[in-house]
Amino acid sequence: MIDRFAGRVGRFILPAGLALALAGCGSSGSSSTGEPSSAQKLGNILMFQSTTPPQPNQLPTDDEVNFACPSVIIADGGAAIRAQSGPDSGSLRSQVSITTTARECTQANKDGGFTLKVGVEGRILIGPAGGAGSYGATLVTQVMRNNQVIARRSARVGGAIPSGQTGADFSHVESNIVVPGGSGEIEIIVGLNTGGAEPARRRRR
Template sequence: MIDRFAGRIGRFIFPAGLALALAGCGSSGSSSTGEPSTTQKLGNILMFQSATPPAPNQLPQDDEVNFICPQVIVADGGAAIRAQSGPDSGSLRSQVSINTVARECTPVGKDGAFTLKVGVEGRILIGPAGSPGNYGAALVTQVMRNNQVIARRSARVGGAIPGGQTGADFSHVEGNISVPAGSGEVEIIVGLSPGGGEPARRRRR
């Protein structure tokens, strides 16, 4: 499921504003208390390095750049990683899953090159066969053009689940990804992997 938030902020024009693509059942918009949602906070962190955006009159203004930032795609088979001790559901030790993704593109010149940040929020859970401890998986971020990988990053995500709890949230921002100018559609693909291998090439839009 992918939600799109249309809009223009400063010198960036995105097909989805800050384009928060939701993998699974994330929430969008503000909460009933008026506080920003999880997706809004992640987008604000990516763009403004703060969960709270600046006032409109503090945003940069540059109407000369009309730039389309590619959407983020969660790879099929890469949305969740499970560790099990057996084939049945009661043997599940832990699960690491992606809940929300977002990105920010910064054009470099006017030839189509840009730098990229990709943010991911997710959750780790203990299953019936699990116990408190540290759990995680490799998060692989790939940028592709014409089915060729032009940038690839891998990072360990997850965290510790203390005694008395069954789950914990995590977040990760991969920044300073350089995307050179070139012809062809650019795709940003993220996925979880048990040991840092490439996420599945078949993709879910």
């Protein structure tokens, strides 16, 4: 798991040997078939706008000073949203959950400001009381400094599950989040909810 990304004006800097490494809870390396994992694919979308990276000799070199890109935090209670018709497990209609997170920072100026992309990949599952249809939740992305919100985005995520299937994957990327320079710790917080409310207390992912 890599907790640092490097960046500079106009492009993303990462050593070729680390080009596929990403931060994210539950992320892993290549699968047993040699194919990139879901975390790697999400990271490639963030960095290269494609699920596959360029050839190693086309990657930029790590020839500038790195800076720390803040880790993604999942809000308490925001990792999954469940829809149930009753209290028992057999009443579960659907669950929308976050499975992987990633981020990319591009340094904008010397005062510490940067632009940010935040990627989330998730899974929709149908429960015993569910059926084919469209399912979703609201994904809230916040950037905070010293417990003050400096950027906030919300988007509807999810998808349709056709008849005969029990689940589907989804992904979402928030781009061009501007983080101004300043003192204090930066936190990137994501969470799912049924509306557009702010995420609850945070926990490290």
